[in-house]
Amino acid sequence: MTNVVLVGTLDTKGVEYGWLRERLLRTGVEVITVDTGIMNEPLVPADVPREAVARAAGTELSALRAAADRGAAVTAMARGAEAVLLRLHAEGRLHGVLAIGGSGGTSIATRAMRALPLGVPKVMVSSMASGDTAPYVGSADITMMYSVVDIAGINSVSGPVLANAVAAVTGMAGAYARSALELRRPAPLGSGPRPLIAASMAGVTTTGVDAARERLTELGYEVLVFHVSGTGGRTLETLAGQGIFAGVLDLTLSELADDLCGGILTAGPDRLSAAGRAGIPQVVSLGALDMVKFGPLESLPERVRHRRIHVHNPSITVIRTTGAECAELGRRVAAKLRAATGPTALCLPLRGLSTLGAPGGPYHDPDADGALFAALREGLRGSAARIHDYDTHINDPEFGRAAADRLHAMIGARAAAA
Numbered sequence: 068m069t070n071v072v073l074v075g076t077l078d079t080k081g082v083e084y085g086w087l088r089e090r091l092l093r094t095g096v097e098v099i100t101v102d103t104g105i106m107n108e109p110l111v112p113a114d115v116p117r118e119a120v121a122r123a124a125g126t127e128l129s130a131l132r133a134a135a136d137r138g139a140a141v142t143a144m145a146r147g148a149e150a151v152l153l154r155l156h157a158e159g160r161l162h163g164v165l166a167i168g169g170s171g172g173t174s175i176a177t178r179a180m181r182a183l184p185l186g187v188p189k190v191m192v193s194s195m196a197s198g199d200t201a202p203y204v205g206s207a208d209i210t211m212m213y214s215v216v217d218i219a220g221i222n223s224v225s226g227p228v229l230a231n232a233v234a235a236v237t238g239m240a241g242a243y244a245r246s247a248l249e250l251r252r253p254a255p256l257g258s259g260p261r262p263l264i265a266a267s268m269a270g271v272t273t274t275g276v277d278a279a280r281e282r283l284t285e286l287g288y289e290v291l292v293f294h295v296s297g298t299g300g301r302t303l304e305t306l307a308g309q310g311i312f313a314g315v316l317d318l319t320l321s322e323l324a325d326d327l328c329g330g331i332l333t334a335g336p337d338r339l340s341a342a343g344r345a346g347i348p349q350v351v352s353l354g355a356l357d358m359v360k361f362g363p364l365e366s367l368p369e370r371v372r373h374r375r376i377h378v379h380n381p382s383i384t385v386i387r388t389t390g391a392e393c394a395e396l397g398r399r400v401a402a403k404l405r406a407a408t409g410p411t412a413l414c415l416p417l418r419g420l421s422t423l424g425a426p427g428g429p430y431h432d433p434d435a436d437g438a439l440f441a442a443l444r445e446g447l448r449g450s451a452a453r454i455h456d457y458d459t460h461i462n463d464p465e466f467g468r469a470a471a472d473r474l475h476a477m478i479g480a481r482a483a484a485a
Contacts, residue, residue: 401446
């Protein structure tokens with residue numbers, strides 16, 4: 068039997084959840100409702116009542132009500148929903164989860180969804196889904212659907228949207244349940260026959276990273292490529308921290324430039340940290356540190372309009388990093404690599420850090436790149452990290468293959484010493 072879990076506030080969205088439940092039952096699936104409401108009485112009954120959700124969070128519903136702190140109550144119910152969904156999944160009673168809501172309901176449901184393993188179907192219909200969904204999705208495989216109108220009754224707009232959500236979660240949950248029944252559920256990441264490698268890539272480093280990926284595939288690895296979009300870097304860091312990678316090929320670090328200079332695709336200050344903390348062999352390069360990414364040209368901040376500007380596409384405009392910024396980036400990268408507890412190599416492509424920074428490109432600036440290299444050499448002096456110079460630009464296939472071979476050698480040496 069396929070089980071779909073509905074999680075949400077049955078006091079404010081009870082009518083809509085009742086409609087969803089009936090639709091799901093008509094498809095032949097079993098439905099488990101989890102009530103995360105707090106103040107008013109639920110409009111429909113729940114299989115897991117709100118009192119049980121609060122207790123799963125280590126508190127009582129009466130205490131949350133008495134405190135009259137909505138933010139704290141939402142956080143507690145999100146924590147409780149997470150515990151309930153993890154228990155249902157462990158018991159084999161959750162093959163998919165569907166939720167609807169505004170900002171509060173989305174925060175509660177997606178926290179619970181993010182805790183579930185990769186591959187478990189997760190569908191969130193939200194009035195927040197047309198904006199910045201990163202706080203809700205994080206690094207999880209959550210399907211976000213925009214509700215178009217606020218979720219306030221079933222009408223000519225919300226009805227078709229919610230019907231599509233039912234169809235989506237029913238199809239995904241059925242496939243997931245069948246794979247579980249046939250014992251073909253995907254194995255946990257990192258447990259397959261081919262060791263996993265994480266690689267970072269941007270459009271301006273694709274050629275070099277592709278060459279490295281192809282070489283590592285030849286050597287018997289499975290390579291997961293993360294686009295350095297902010298979310299991509301955070302996902303790489305999250306998975307590296309879980310220890311699932313045999314090695315990390317971090318050739319593209321543009322998120323660090325965005326973090327330093329106020330760009331829009333930052334992954335935060337902890338980027339380039341998790342592999343080092345976990346002791347995972349890592350080969351690092353400096354891809355796209357010659358640029359900072361902003362939005363459309365018309366949105367470019369006044370403070371950078373005098374800089375070297377390049378329109379990457381209608382949605383992304385980039386500026387060239389200065390020598391001073393490159394020097395600071397070198398110091399930051401060096402500090403992170405010095406702190407690494409595992410084998411670490413830094414590969415320097417001396418002829419350019421991106422397609423724009425290659426010889427003849429609009430961002431080719433040997434002086435700024437030189438400031439980056441000098442700061443790195445100084446910052447890594449006496450450390451265990453090894454620096455390797457290459458008289459190529461980063462997109463030379465020779466550079467990508469050499470970086471891949473170096474990581475393979477480091478992984479092999481570590482395995483031999485174990």
